[in-house]
Amino acid sequence: MSDELSSYFNDIVNNVNFHIKNFVKSNVRTLEEASFHLFTAGGKRLRPLILVSSSDLIGGDRQRAYKAAAAVEILHNFTLVHDDIMDRDYLRRGLPTVHVKWGEPMAILAGDYLHAKAFEALNEALKGLDGNTFYKAFSVFINSIEIISEGQAMDMSFENRVDVTEEEYMQMIKGKTAMLFSCSAALGGIINKASDDIIKNLVEYGLNLGISFQIVDDILGIIGDEKELGKPVYSDIREGKKTILVIKTLSEATDDEKKILVSTLGNREAKKDDLERASEIIRKYSLQYAYNLAKKYSDLALEHLRKIPVYNETAEKALKYLAQFTIERRK
Amino acid sequence: MSDELSSYFNDIVNNVNFHIKNFVKSNVRTLEEASFHLFTAGGKRLRPLILVSSSDLIGGDRQRAYKAAAAVEILHNFTLVHDDIMDRDYLRRGLPTVHVKWGEPMAILAGDYLHAKAFEALNEALKGLDGNTFYKAFSVFINSIEIISEGQAMDMSFENRVDVTEEEYMQMIKGKTAMLFSCSAALGGIINKASDDIIKNLVEYGLNLGISFQIVDDILGIIGDEKELGKPVYSDIREGKKTILVIKTLSEATDDEKKILVSTLGNREAKKDDLERASEIIRKYSLQYAYNLAKKYSDLALEHLRKIPVYNETAEKALKYLAQFTIERRK
Numbered sequence: 001m002s003d004e005l006s007s008y009f010n011d012i013v014n015n016v017n018f019h020i021k022n023f024v025k026s027n028v029r030t031l032e033e034a035s036f037h038l039f040t041a042g043g044k045r046l047r048p049l050i051l052v053s054s055s056d057l058i059g060g061d062r063q064r065a066y067k068a069a070a071a072v073e074i075l076h077n078f079t080l081v082h083d084d085i086m087d088r089d090y091l092r093r094g095l096p097t098v099h100v101k102w103g104e105p106m107a108i109l110a111g112d113y114l115h116a117k118a119f120e121a122l123n124e125a126l127k128g129l130d131g132n133t134f135y136k137a138f139s140v141f142i143n144s145i146e147i148i149s150e151g152q153a154m155d156m157s158f159e160n161r162v163d164v165t166e167e168e169y170m171q172m173i174k175g176k177t178a179m180l181f182s183c184s185a186a187l188g189g190i191i192n193k194a195s196d197d198i199i200k201n202l203v204e205y206g207l208n209l210g211i212s213f214q215i216v217d218d219i220l221g222i223i224g225d226e227k228e229l230g231k232p233v234y235s236d237i238r239e240g241k242k243t244i245l246v247i248k249t250l251s252e253a254t255d256d257e258k259k260i261l262v263s264t265l266g267n268r269e270a271k272k273d274d275l276e277r278a279s280e281i282i283r284k285y286s287l288q289y290a291y292n293l294a295k296k297y298s299d300l301a302l303e304h305l306r307k308i309p310v311y312n313e314t315a316e317k318a319l320k321y322l323a324q325f326t327i328e329r330r331k
Numbered sequence: 332m333s334d335e336l337s338s339y340f341n342d343i344v345n346n347v348n349f350h351i352k353n354f355v356k357s358n359v360r361t362l363e364e365a366s367f368h369l370f371t372a373g374g375k376r377l378r379p380l381i382l383v384s385s386s387d388l389i390g391g392d393r394q395r396a397y398k399a400a401a402a403v404e405i406l407h408n409f410t411l412v413h414d415d416i417m418d419r420d421y422l423r424r425g426l427p428t429v430h431v432k433w434g435e436p437m438a439i440l441a442g443d444y445l446h447a448k449a450f451e452a453l454n455e456a457l458k459g460l461d462g463n464t465f466y467k468a469f470s471v472f473i474n475s476i477e478i479i480s481e482g483q484a485m486d487m488s489f490e491n492r493v494d495v496t497e498e499e500y501m502q503m504i505k506g507k508t509a510m511l512f513s514c515s516a517a518l519g520g521i522i523n524k525a526s527d528d529i530i531k532n533l534v535e536y537g538l539n540l541g542i543s544f545q546i547v548d549d550i551l552g553i554i555g556d557e558k559e560l561g562k563p564v565y566s567d568i569r570e571g572k573k574t575i576l577v578i579k580t581l582s583e584a585t586d587d588e589k590k591i592l593v594s595t596l597g598n599r600e601a602k603k604d605d606l607e608r609a610s611e612i613i614r615k616y617s618l619q620y621a622y623n624l625a626k627k628y629s630d631l632a633l634e635h636l637r638k639i640p641v642y643n644e645t646a647e648k649a650l651k652y653l654a655q656f657t658i659e660r661r662k
Contacts, residue, residue: 026477031484082443086436105417105487108439109480112413115446116476123469131457134465138454145447146357149440153362156436 005321008314009049012069015062016048019070023121026113034102034110035117038077041093041230047072047184050209050322054188054202056315057308064191067125071118071141072184078114079148079180081107086156087239094230115145125191137190144183151175158242159266162250169244170211177217178210185209204304205319212297213326218243219290222279224331234275237282240266244293248286257281291327298323336652339645340380343400346393347379350401354452357444365433365441366448369408372424372561378403378515381540381653385519385533387646388639395522398456402449402472403515409445410479410511412438417487418570425561446476456522468521475514482506489573490597493581500575501542508548509541516540535635536650543628544657549574550621553610555662565606568613571597575624579617588612622658629654 001009020039026032048069055065083089084097085107091097099107122141126134154172158164185206189199221236222245236243246265250258264270264278301323310316332340351370357363379400386396414420415428416438422428430438453472457465485503489495516537520530552567553576567574577596581589595601595609632654641647 026481028481028484028488030488031481082439086439104435106484108413108417108442109484109487111439112442112446113477113480115443116473116480119450119469120473120477123466123473126462127466128462130462131460131465134462134469135454135458138450138465138469142447142451142454146444146451149444149447150357150359150362153359153437153440156440157359157361 001321002317004314005318008318012049012052012066013045015066016045016052016069016073019066019121020073023070023074023117023124024114030102030106031110031113034098034106035113037095037098037101037110038080038092041095043073043077043093045073046213046322047076047180049318050181050206051184051188053315053318053322054185054205055192056188056312057310057319058189058192058194058198059311060188060192060194064125065188067121068137068187068191069184071121071125072180072187074114074121075118075141075145076180078111078118079152081111081114083152085111086152089235091230122187129191129193133190133193137187140183140186140190144179147175147179149175151177151179155241159240161242162262162265164242164247166244166247169242169247173211173214174207177214178207181210181213182206198308201304201307205301205308208297208301208304209323209326212294212301212323215244215290215294215297216327216329218245219287219294220329220331222282223287230331234279237265237275237278238268238270245282245286245290248289249282249284252285253281294327298327332652333648335645336649339649343380343383343397344376346397347376347383347400347404350397350452351404354401354405354448354455355445361433361437362441362444365429365437366444368426368429368432368441369411369423372426374404374408374424376404377544377653378407378511380649381512381537382515382519384646384649384653385516385536386523387519387643388641388650389520389523389525389529390642391519391523391525395456396519398452399468399518399522400515402452402456403511403518405445405452406449406472406476407511409442409449410483412442412445414483416442417483420566422561453518460522460524464521464524468518471514471517471521475510478506478510480506482508482510486572490571492573493593493596495573495578497575497578500573500578504542504545505538508545509538512541512544513537529639532635532638536632536639539628539632539635540654540657543625543632543654546575546621546625546628547658547660549576550618550625551660551662553613554618561662565610568596568606568609569599569601576613576617576621579620580613580615583616584612625658629658 024036026035051069051072052065080092081098084092085099085104089097090100098110122137126137151172151174155176158172182203185202186199189202221243224233249261253261261278261281264274302320305319355367357366382400382403383396411423412429415423416430416435420428421431429441453468457468482503482505486507489503513534516533517530520533552574555564580592584592592609592612595605633651636650
């Protein structure tokens, strides 16, 4: 990353972190601690970077953008807290998950609290704007939460199936991941009253970037390093997640290989040897395919970016970099 | 109840139910079923009645009021779904709770989905209004969710304590219950751009009504009929809930009685005999006291109601009736 981009990103992250800390406060100490827990563990702040860069790209208001960026990041963290309960994950960003540390009831509550706080941040970001902009911004925000919930419901229902299609997978990750990327980019436009045409291209940039991001996430779940990822390797296999890699492999592997795979997928008692054998089969059939797919969506994101008139060139570089980073990252 | 009031309430409930059904839809069938489950079991729709009556009282817009009323009722149901998981309750309104029927992961998700849907309903209620009204309405709505979460966190932390004070109890039920009553009344004013003075009195009407309602709820938890309540009697004792009745009793009972009480409170294995003995002690020391307190807050609600200029007399009767009903109800 160039020095220019590095300091551009740092500046955004520091400002957004400041606002997140301001919003996520509570008079009930345990609730505040449980709610703030995942923020202390770092995280890439990708959604805030997308939102503020999108706002900058068209010459938008930085203060509003920071608050809206806090909104999407808080929202993202709410979904992580609840997903970790649902998926029974015990590590996230190298830390014990919220339900492991504070118990399930408090983790449910902390997620709910963050959910409300996300709306508070967005409401403050919009303060002083006209009713139409409020309506539009809240519509996009609310719609993405609904689609995220539907995506998570699909993801869970896939765990007990072995016949999930690539089309179903695409629909699921659009919900689970890509919607919030898309929402982040769109809000960068909406809070600055950008034209419908610009907003449409921001939506597509974010959506395609998010799809690419999730495919790479699924790849890293198979080839990634446990320490770098901050979560147990092979947890996707253990939970029976029907990632694009698994779907592709199930459709192309030999009967013997399929047998091994099916007996390991979703088997929470699976031994390390079994997991490694399953992972090897998956890699053989799907790795190249998945990478090509991720690249395709990253390129699509860039295509839409090019259609937006540029007010700030650093922001344009930033959004291009994010599309590149998404497919090149190792964690 | 008079025929006038009965048809006034029926009309509101039918219209609000229509909007609730419209909002709570999903492309993912299980998610929709789990989310809609508690609505099918009836419920008093008290918060919608408060909201629409408050709106009518000052001559407000019925269509907006119905949607805002759907918002508070959906929000209320989201909190019920999650509270039932946290409190490990298995019956609600005579039906198995959502997590019992669909499992915890889906119940967490359904609650989240309803949470977002509540915002969607409010956003639609406000559509076409100015930015300032959007900001105000969302602020009140978001603030009550945050205070509700804090109230629930307090309620849970009280379960392991025997030294909870009446002051702490009041703060907890303000959050857990009264805030949403208050929010409902306030929104009836805000969506019609009522004056700050009217909104202030609506807020106080709802808050005091809500406090009164929760105290009576706690009373019914001890003296209520299982069939009428639609949930297991004595579950408050079994869960160790520090209601006003328990707090009062702990401060006045003899040492022997206290011993019995402390060993039964929060003991999920407690036998029916123990529960009945504990309940008897509680009744002796606290029942009259709690009723008087509920009456006091109901009167306070009426006092604030009298300060609001009346545009619609049926609505005024309705709001008076609700304050009366709250302390006279048997379920």
